[in-house]
Amino acid sequence: MAGIQSRRRLIAAGIACALSAGLVACGSDSSSAGKDGVVTITVNGMPPKTQPVDRTYFEADVKAFEKEHPKIRIDAREGQMDPKTFSAKLAGGQLEDVYYVYFTDPAGLIQRGQGADISKYVKGVPYLDQVKEDYLKVFTGADGGLYGLPNGQYSLGLIYNRDLFEKAGLDPDKPPVTWDEVREAAKRIGALGNGTVGYADYSKNNQGGWHYTAWVYSMGGDIAVKEEGRWKAAFNSDAGRKALQMLHDMRWTDRTMGTRQLLQIEDVQKMMGSGKLGMYMAGPDNIPTIVKQFERKYEDYGVAGMPGNATLGGGSGFMFNPKASPEKIKAGIEWLQWKYLNPDRTEFEDKRASNNDVPIGLPLDRLFTGVAAAKQDLAHREYANVPQGNYKPFIERNAGLEQKVEPPNAQQIYTVLDGVMQAVLTKKDADIDQLLADAAKKVDGILTTVK
The missing domain is CATH 3.40.190.10 (Periplasmic binding protein-like II)
Known part of the structure; x- marks a missing residue:
């Protein structure tokens, strides 16, 4: 102080x-x-x-x-x-x-x-x-x-149910680090039966496009790139196809994503809160919502870094x-x-929050580097009231991932990409190449207004 x-x-x-x-x-x-x-x-x-x-x-x-x-x-x-x-x-x-x-x-x-x-x-x-x-x-x-200053930041990773990992014979301290490993873990969790779903994802209200962006980033691609002074769609690519193919195969070949689709964040949080979902893509800030709304415990959940080489921040x-x-x-x-x-206030803020049943120690808001980051980390460790070990996979992996921000005109683009996600998750015979080509044309139009 x-x-x-x-x-x-x-x-x-x-x-x-x-x-x-x-x-x-x-x-x-x-x-x-x-x-x-x-x-x-x-x-x-x-x-x-x-x-x-x-x-x-x-x-x-x-x-x-x-x-x-x-x-x-x-x-x-x-x-x-x-x-x-x-x-x-x-x-x-x-x-x-x-x-x-x-x-x-x-x-x-x-x-x-x-x-x-x-x-x-x-x-x-x-x-x-x-x-x-x-x-x-x-x-x-x-x-x-x-033109402004940031005040909060998030990075997407995987929220997972540690108990389901153990029941499926998976090590909850070593969550998946590749999408192939996510797919295999989802199979083993889905095989537990009783309505258990291995992996779930969003596909409406712009949240599907947001998550598809994270999928593409994690596979080494981009949603939009600037070439010769002009922005253009970039997801009609190997990374874009691989992302949709993985989702298609998990949904229709493995059947580990459940039959109910057209989900948004509240639906998936409810699934996780019911104890019937193994994994979903989200930031660590989802955990307090699940714990409070569905009377769960912080010990029930872990956070893994995003599979692949990059994440959406x-x-x-x-x-x-x-x-x-x-x-x-x-x-x-x-x-x-x-x-x-103001990292000088972090100790005061953490102490105040810890006295009011507010979670301290979630891996959030990594805005700073250097001395400022060290001050915040010291305070968080002193007042932590959530299981730090459960977030170690996220912290260690996230530090080495490329942090990519959202594309320009993101919300308009996400509306288009929602349709792509919805088609793949609701139509077994969805034409991935055609979906990407059609969406790219629409997004190119949206990007013409960006300088």
């Missing part, structure tokens, strides 16, 4: 004003500040009242931040970036100064001029130089400018209203760094 206390003393002494020409207004008489020099910023991402613990933490953090930063006020609001209402909110002056986005959003927002360039305001921001470069690239425009972050004043942008950066990109 010494690091936190030291930083508080520095801020109280006004030294924080030296960061990046001052991350806070520091008495600026700009029109965006009140007569007392206080800058008020609107931010979204506040947890809803249906998540009482998270909301309580958030509100407490706002109060603590404002106490340490007496010249900044946080007007927090629920919600995230909704593509259906975003443009209207921006045009009508209703968009928050600092707004929450997923990694699939920034490219389009930057291209359309719907985010502020914050490059000149981030010099000297604590720990920013230790945020992984790939996640900063998500918020970097074609002009090289930085995604996440979230915040961007800035292009109409926000420099003072609001500086204040927003200060808030984001303090709240989300």
Whole structure:
């Protein structure tokens, strides 16, 4: 906690004003500040009242931040970036100064001029130089400018039922590392009978396209590539065909994926929570949902790294209203760094969470490298209340995998790829080559709007 206390003393002494020409207004008489020099910023991402613990933490953090930063006020609001209402909110002056986005959003927002360039305001921001470069690239425009900051990250792997592994004669501490091994493990788990399903996957509401992207990445392919300045579909490839063929064979030849298809995340989590599913593709953050909703134990589940050589990584972050004043942008950066990109607070956050039955020690949010990562790891180990050994296969393997982000215009592409997944999983005689060719043409059309 010494690091936190030291930083508080520095801020109280006004030294924080030296960061990046001052991350806070520091008495600026700009029109965006009140007569007392206080800058008020609107931010979204506040947890809803249906998540009482998270909301309580958030509100407490706002109060603590404002106490340490007496010249900044946080007007927090629920919600995230909704593509259906975003443009209207921006045009009508209703968009928050600092707004929450997923990694699939920034490219389009930057291209359309719907985010502020914050490059000149981030010099000297604590720990920013230790945020992984790939996640900063998500918020970097074609002009090289930085338009936002990440606050969370995930990598997909395999969630698996350790008890079913043991019953099937599989070692739960050595989960599959190739898709052939996944297929063989699914056969042995499916052979247990009593409605047990070896492997399940999503195929609707854009989740099928999302997972197909991860399949293709893991097999060495891409969904889209940029050639000679233009984006084009790239999944009509050996990797794309191998992924669909594996899914087809597991579904129809091995019959280890069950007869019920057109699934989405809630369906598969319910299957895992019932104790009847061996494996499915997901991030470690799925485990608390399963444990809480279906009254399971953390000891029941393990996490494996993605089979193959690459995995899909995604996440979230915040961007800035292009109409926000420099003072609001500086204040927003200060808030984001303090709240989300602050390894000095990890010990405090873990201790607080551990006292409220919140899982500590899941392999999540690997945003940092270097000293920042080491600080977070130390705190997580001290306050861990979930079985660390169950996640060792994921941690060890994930460190060596290429982390690939989602393609541009991802949600539109996923809608197309949903259809590909659905056809393979519901039609035994699905023509894989034709499916890929047709989908590639549609995706090429979607990508014409990307620069």
